[in-house]
Amino acid sequence: MPTINPLILSVTHINDTHSHFEPSPITLSLPDSHMQIKTTTGGFARIKNVVEHFRQQAKEKQQGFLFLHAGDCFQGSLYYSLFKGDINARLLNMLGLDAMTLGNHELDLGNGPVSDFLSDIHFPLLAGNWDVSHELPNKTKRLSDKPQLRPYLAKQKRADVVIKEFNGHQVAIFGVSIDKMSAIANPDPDTPFVSSLEVVKNTVKRLHDQGIKNIILLSHLGYAADLDMAEQVDGLSVIIGGHSHTLQGDFSALGLGFEEPYGRCESGTLVLQACCHAMFLGAVELEFNSHGEVTHHSGNNFLLLDEDCCQNASLTDGNSDIDDVDAKREAICALKQQDNVLFTKTENDIHDVIGRDYKPAVHRLESDIVTFVPHLLRHIRVPDQKGGSEIAPLVCEAMLFSARCRGIPADFAIHNAGGVRVSVSSGSLTAAEIAGRLLPFEIDIVEYRVSGKQVRLALEGAIDNAINNGINGTGDGSFPYTAYLRFDYDKDLPIGRRISSLQYRVENEWRSVEDNGLYRSVSSAYTTKGKEGYDALEHPGNNVRSVGVTLSESFIEYARTIESLEPVKPDMAGFQRF
Structure with a gap:
């Protein structure tokens, strides 16, 4: 042989x-x-x-x-x-x-x-x-x-x-x-x-x-x-x-x-x-x-x-x-x-x-200047001693803006930090930078009906997942950022009670989000599938439907209306205490 x-x-x-x-x-x-x-x-x-x-x-x-x-x-x-x-x-x-x-x-x-x-x-x-x-x-x-x-x-x-x-x-x-x-x-x-x-x-x-x-x-x-x-x-x-x-x-x-x-x-x-x-x-x-x-x-x-x-x-x-x-x-x-x-x-x-x-x-998108950024907008997933992301709340503002432009009277927006990829440098911001680097994941924005209790549990679950608080999380990209929604989170409280002072904004007034209340929110299709701690958002009664725009398209649409892109004011940027 x-x-x-x-x-x-x-x-x-x-x-x-x-x-x-x-x-x-x-x-x-x-x-x-x-x-x-x-x-x-x-x-x-x-x-x-x-x-x-x-x-x-x-x-x-x-x-x-x-x-x-x-x-x-x-x-x-x-x-x-x-x-x-x-x-x-x-x-x-x-x-x-x-x-x-x-x-x-x-x-x-x-x-x-x-x-x-x-x-x-x-x-x-x-x-x-x-x-x-x-x-x-x-x-x-x-x-x-x-x-x-x-x-x-x-x-x-x-x-x-x-x-x-x-x-x-x-x-x-x-x-x-x-x-x-x-x-x-x-x-x-x-x-x-x-x-x-x-x-x-x-x-x-x-x-x-x-x-x-x-x-x-x-x-x-x-x-x-x-x-x-x-x-x-x-x-x-x-x-x-x-x-x-x-x-x-x-x-x-x-x-x-x-x-x-x-x-x-x-x-x-x-x-x-x-x-x-x-x-x-x-x-x-x-x-x-x-x-x-x-x-x-x-x-x-x-x-x-x-x-x-x-x-x-x-x-x-x-x-x-x-x-x-x-x-x-x-x-x-x-x-x-x-x-x-x-x-x-x-x-x-x-x-x-x-x-x-x-x-x-x-090349056409690389030459398409959408807005101007006067100084660095920092992105970080989980807040540190300097604070949280400066760009993720703006992404949420854009999601809310796009929904309302399409006749959807959404109350607030929620988005996971991992869906935002980079900080934004000062200078001209192009469509290519937004779609190619800042928000490169082609994911739909959706609107859905949600109870106050679901919102509270989803925010808590997402943060617990991001910081491995009592669970073995899937990564810090789950940390939630919001628009027209703010809250406190205390990691030392028992599970189910870590979110407090949960409020949403109606015109210039902040109102409490009630557990039994029903609200309209916008998020990415990824988040509403209950991924990475957002389990509470996955519910057959939420009536999820597409807004008709992706994350990058929404941000481009929003940024074109703004001459200069500035951070969201601290009292509007989601968490108040973390």
Whole structure:
């Protein structure tokens, strides 16, 4: 019987690209220098060029090759705001992915956009703990009949698996996503998510029973959960993950810090992740033994800089720019000495398609000045000693404004802090900045009827969730900001009694919100689904209906009416005591 050589596999990977198709700005410290260089990294065109380099390299070595995406390609940029999943499907096809796992942001607007995406992509979408077996038969946008979806196999209680063969070796690839998807996204009720741990255990056992030992899990669970999975499941070779935006690799020489080494081995399983926003590319060479264990790995997460960045980058000593070509060349040479920096061209067919078919619409919004911001409007999720967010209450004001402009006499607005992404710098504020950075998540604003008790419990639940007060919360993005609604919160009071002095504004008068009173509120569709502590808002009697405008559209509409964007006065900005 002929001897089969050990499997050597080259893998490139990305995750959480969030529609960042173009290179992202970055400031790097220069090794052994006080100077910094401002340039751009990543982007789909550079990623494609570098992946093709590694693909060709593997071919020359007669090794197997895979290019994988660990989820969350939707949302996050102006390109998504304008072109939704269509642009993702087109450009991801052009990248030449072998497989992608489902991210939570793919489900922000329900199953429909995922169904459309599945119709357009040329690679499998791995969703091994997504049970679509009981999907309602009368839906116009179905999942269960999409051949590119690799879901949960309910009868076998395991994931559907992609099998690749390299030099006589079989490699299994399957994917799982966050178990509690309905808590942070909007999957349709007829397509629930099941336990990722049980799915992984059952799938690995099935593969081992079939004699397949080389197993790659493509995960959208987050780095800590990936490490836990590696510890709890025997027989996984590699986990390639996303969701937590973890940057593995030592970039401290460039001023980016050092969180984790590239490729952490946990209980015999190699765990990898490549940050986010298409800024980095992970590339690793793996050697497997006959038991599917990775006996050797070499590679890195790579910053991807432009070959011509000497022309486009700027050099600074921290106080002023250095306009010296020789100094800039020396800086580039210093970067080229780093083993986790790659230089490549930015031009190829992806670059051309973006420039021809999509960028003109983005440019129009970039030149569309909506209002003026006289000074920085700070955004922070949970208030600190300096106070709370200055921009989130304005987002709430905008939601209320848009509703009232459409004849909806809403009493107040409530929005979660995580739906607002950045502080707003002083100067002209463009539509592109609003839709691309401040409010990049394309989510509808809805109006609904709500009792005073529901409002009080929702505010308390959201804050408890944000600060882990008596519960294990899902993150500080749940912290509530409001318009025409104010309250006190005392974390030391018993559950159910932490909100007091709850009032809403009628013209120039503040009135108490009564538990038994019925009010009209506006929020994002995300919040009214009872996500992240807002459980009390999810009630069939609330008569939720769309206002007909998204978060970014609302803020643009509101800001156009204001010559200068100022913070909401302290007595109008939600919480009074926290």
